[in-house]
Amino acid sequence: MSWIKEGELNLLEKLSANVIKAGPMPKHVAFIMDGNRRFARKKHVQRQEGHMQGFNKLAETLRWCLHLSIPEVTVYAFSIENFKRAKDEVDGLMELAKQKFYKLLEERENLEKHGVCIRVLGDLTMLPQDLQQLIAKAVVATRAHNKCFLNVCFAYTSRHEIANAIREMAWGVEQGIIKSSDVSETLLSECLYSNNSPNPDLLIRTSGEVRLSDFLLWQTSHSCLVFQSVLWPEYSFWNLCEAVLQYQFNYRSIQKARDLHREEQARQQVEEDRACVGELLQHHGNGKPAEAQRRQEALSHYTVCREERIQDFLKALKHKRDSFFSELSSQAALA
Known part of the structure; x- marks a missing residue:
């Protein structure tokens, strides 16, 4: 099964998609793809087959998202907690991941046609070396694509x-x-694995579980959360439409909460800058209070310098992360 399943929507699906797209659409949807093992038990097949069906459903869901003009998708593929599962299941998941990233590299032309950028978010050093190298090759190969984005956690x-x-x-x-005074909530957001992405507008969890399981806790603080009872391998286009409609129903309250949060962040940053400048002026002015004009000039200068430092840091961080993937990808080429 390809990473993106080709094919058009049927007539009823097209009509429904056009109606839904008349309203505000999420630009970024996250999925907790839960229920593969329960699906396997339900169908009396091996757990590995359940995981395989789960990947096939992801490919189908990405096609639906393309037709619904949703440009970014993030999926919870493998939690660090999953390493605690039985060894044979973990080994099977690692092998499945290898197969799928091999397949992805074979499909580079298709991904380029759709402009799909693949990002893998997580601590790759926990994975087998050959899988790390495969993932790095996929990330580097699609790095320049910018039409739509798939983030695999x-x-x-x-x-x-x-x-x-x-x-x-x-x-x-x-x-x-x-x-140390540059450290802030905003800067922490820029240091997350997901710093290249906007926060998800909509997070969907399948299988009836009503919890986030340590997934995107920071990023989804102002997202629409939808919990659906369907098992992930049985997910349908209509389940996705239902979730999008819930997002549209709550759109105004979500936007209001985000706007208020942005305003509060900006206010806090100004207050912190003023406090830092006040301390500096007091230290250099022998304890005498500074006049308003001098204080404002110092605040403007401090703000500019802080932004320059932060931009230099973010460039250094990006170089550090890009180098990690490039070096791994080069190792794979030499292997």
């Missing part, structure tokens, strides 16, 4: 991602690129 949990973001900021401070 593999060896991932949100808490691990947030902890890693904190380590990245600490690295920036240690390297002297940024100051």
